[in-house]
Structures are given as C-alpha cells and as structure tokens.
Amino acid sequence: MLRTRIALTWASGVLLAAGLAAVAGQPADRTVPDAIFKASALYGIPFSNANNESLGKLTDIMVDEKGRIVYGVMSHGGVAGVGDKLFAVPPDALKTLGDVPNRADKKQFVVSVSKATLDTQPGINEKDYPTAPNAIFMAGRDNETVRRNAATSDQKQYRLRTLEGMAVRNQAGEDCGKLRDFGVNLNEGQVAYAVFSYGGTARIGDKYFAVPWKGSELKALTGKPTEVHFVVRVSKQNLDNNAGFDRNGFPSDKDLKLFEQSGR
Numbered sequence: 390m391l392r393t394r395i396a397l398t399w400a401s402g403v404l405l406a407a408g409l410a411a412v413a414g415q416p417a418d419r420t421v422p423d424a425i426f427k428a429s430a431l432y433g434i435p436f437s438n439a440n441n442e443s444l445g446k447l448t449d450i451m452v453d454e455k456g457r458i459v460y461g462v463m464s465h466g467g468v469a470g471v472g473d474k475l476f477a478v479p480p481d482a483l484k485t486l487g488d489v490p491n492r493a494d495k496k497q498f499v500v501s502v503s504k505a506t507l508d509t510q511p512g513i514n515e516k517d518y519p520t521a522p523n524a525i526f527m528a529g530r531d532n533e534t535v536r537r538n539a540a541t542s543d544q545k546q547y548r549l550r551t552l553e554g555m556a557v558r559n560q561a562g563e564d565c566g567k568l569r570d571f572g573v574n575l576n577e578g579q580v581a582y583a584v585f586s587y588g589g590t591a592r593i594g595d596k597y598f599a600v601p602w603k604g605s606e607l608k609a610l611t612g613k614p615t616e617v618h619f620v621v622r623v624s625k626q627n628l629d630n631n632a633g634f635d636r637n638g639f640p641s642d643k644d645l646k647l648f649e650q651s652g653r
Contacts, residue, residue: 424574424575424576425572425573425574425581426486426572426573426575427570427571427572427573428450428549428570428571428572428573428580429553429570431447431450431483431486431573432446432447432448432449432550433446433447433448434446434447434486434496434497434498435447435489435497435498436463436478436482436497436498436499436500437489437497437498437499437500438499438500438501438502438503438504439499439501440503441490442503442504443504444463444465444500444502444504444507445463445464445465445466445473445476445507446463446464447461447462447463447478447483447498448462448463448464448475448550449461449462449548449549449550450462450483450548450549450550450573451477451518451546451547451548451549452546452547452549452580453544453545453546453547454544454545454546454547454607455544455602456579456580456581456602456603457480457544457578457579457580458480458483458573458578458579458580459477459480459520459521459522459546460477460478460479460480460519460521460522461477461478461480461482461483461498462475462476462477462478462513462518462548463475463476463477463478465507465512466507466508474507474510474511474512474513475512475513475515476507476510476512476513476523476525476526477513477518477519477521477522477523477526478498478500478522478523478526479522479526479527480522480578481578482498482499482500482526483498483575483578484575484576484578485498485499485500486498486575487499500526501526501528502525502526506525507525510523510525518546518548520546545607547607549571549573549580552568552571552583552607552619553568553569553570554567554568554569555567555568555617555618555619556618556619557585557587557618557619557620557621558610558618558619558620558621559620559621559622559623559624559625560620560622561624562610563624563625565585565587565621565623565625565628566585566586566587566588566595566598566628567585567586568583568584568585568619569584569585569586569597569636570583570584571583571584572584572599572639572640579602580602581601581602582599582600582601582602582640582645583599583600583602583605583619584597584598584599584640585597585598585600585619585621586636587628587633588628588629595636596628596631596632596633597633597634597635597636598623598628598631598633598634598640598644598647598648599634599639599640599644599645600621600623600645600648601645601648604621604622604648605619605620605621605622605648606619606620607619607620608620621648622648623647623648627647631644631647
C-alpha cells in the first residue's frame with residue numbers, strides 16, 4: 390500500500406532517500422526505510438560483500454504479474470559489458486542499499502558471496518532467464534523468502550528494462566503514451582507504480598503520469614499474444630485535463646488517485 394508521503398529521488402543517477410541511515414561500519418544486513426526509488430537510477434549501482442570485494446552492478450529487475458520483485462540481475466566480470474556473466478540476486482539483497490564505506494556520495498548493495506565463487510559459476514543464460522534467484526545467494530534464507538520465491542515462480546515474469554518504451558493503452562484501446570520508468574519500493578520488494586509519458590511530440594511537451602501497479606495490467610487487447618500493451622484504467626479526457634507531474638519531480642497522492650486502484 391502506498392504511503393501518504395513517498396520518498397523518491399528522480400534526479401538521474403542520484404539516490405537520496407529520506408532517513409537513509411546506512412553508513413560505514415554498519416552490518417551488511419542493514420536496510421533502507423520504506424522508500425521508493427526510480428528504477429533507472431538503481432541500474433549501475435554496484436554490489437559488494439563484507440570483504441569489500443567488487444562483485445558487479447545491478448543491470449535489471451525481474452518482477453511478476455503483481456509487481457513483486459523476483460530478483461535483481463547483477464552483471465559480474467567482463468569489460469564494458471563484454472564478457473560479463475549475469476546472476477539473479479534475491480530481492481532482499483536489494484534492501485541492503487547503503488553508502489560505500491567512507492563515500493557517502495556513493496551507494497552499493499551488499500551480498501554474502503565471494504568474488505571467487507562468482508568467478509567459478511556459469512551465471513544465467515541471457516536468453517533464458519530463470520524464474521527464481523540463483524541458489525548461491527539463497528543459503529541461510531528464512532522461510533518467508535522461500536515462500537515468496539514459491540509464490541512468484543508460477544506468475545508471468547517481466548524484466549523492467551524490456552518494458553520501457555512499451556505502448557500504453559486504456560481499456561478502450563486508445564493510445565495513452567509510453568512507459569518510461571518505475572517507482573520501486575525496495576523494502577517491500579514491489580513495484581509501486583509505473584511512469585508513462587503522454588502527449589507531446591518527439592518527447593517535447595510530454596506530461597508524466599504515475600499509475601499504481603494494481604491499477605494497470607499487461608495484456609493483449611486484440612487477443613494476439615504478440616501485441617501486449619500496458620493497459621491503464623483512465624480516459625484520454627482525464628489525461629488531457631490533468632497536468633501530470635514534472636519528469637524530474639515525483640508523483641503526489643493526487644496524481645496516483647487519478648487511476649483506479651482496485652486489485653486484479
């Protein structure tokens with residue numbers, strides 16, 4: 390459920406959440422408070438371990454139909470993206486977002502795995518992503534994590550980066566713009582809302598709207614499986630008459646209430 394106040398930094402590449410207290414010297418299981426981050430700003434954040442070994446970077450986030458995070462995709466090794474291996478990191482690892490020791494201006498995720506272990510593992514197949522995190526990250530996970538993985542494994546799954554640019558339609562099939570980004574709640578392991586642009590020409594004059602994940606649906610309106618759209622419950626008239634929010638700002642409760650928030 391979305392809180393009245395949403396702590397969100399939209400400035401590209403900058404991640405400052407209200408109350409973020411992770412500092413050098415805190416244990417690796419530290420977590421950020423209830424906050425929502427721009428998904429695109431999370432990509433590129435590095436992973437480290439308790440020995441301060443550099444392990445890779447977050448490159449994507451896999452979610453299920455209900456917007457629950459199934460895992461984060463971490464790239465490891467390689468040079469400039471060439472020759473790197475990909476690993477599926479459990480969603481609770483993304484809760485460890487905090488400061489790099491002695492560098493409050495830099496953020497990182499912390500996982501309990503060694504660089505040597507990753508070097509000897511094959512990683513995941515980029516053309517055939519798994520339905521659950523890699524086993525090497527799951528040692529010692531509690532029963533709740535196991536249950537969550539089981540609950541998401543039977544759902545359709547989507548990579549957030551592949552959804553960017555997808556056409557947005559309303560239930561009448563009218564063009565409502567394109568998906569641009571996502572507000573991700575790392576603590577709850579959930580996509581809170583999707584951001585789409587509407588109107589304008591060649592991105593000039595676009596308005597931005599945030600639709601709660603529960604008020605949207607990925608489906609083929611024409612019945613053709615290959616013609617999947619991001620479907621929202623709103624009329625074009627309401628979009629035309631609403632100012633939306635600035636692309637460098639963040640949505641308010643009023644913005645979110647523009648859309649029907651009933652569950653699927």
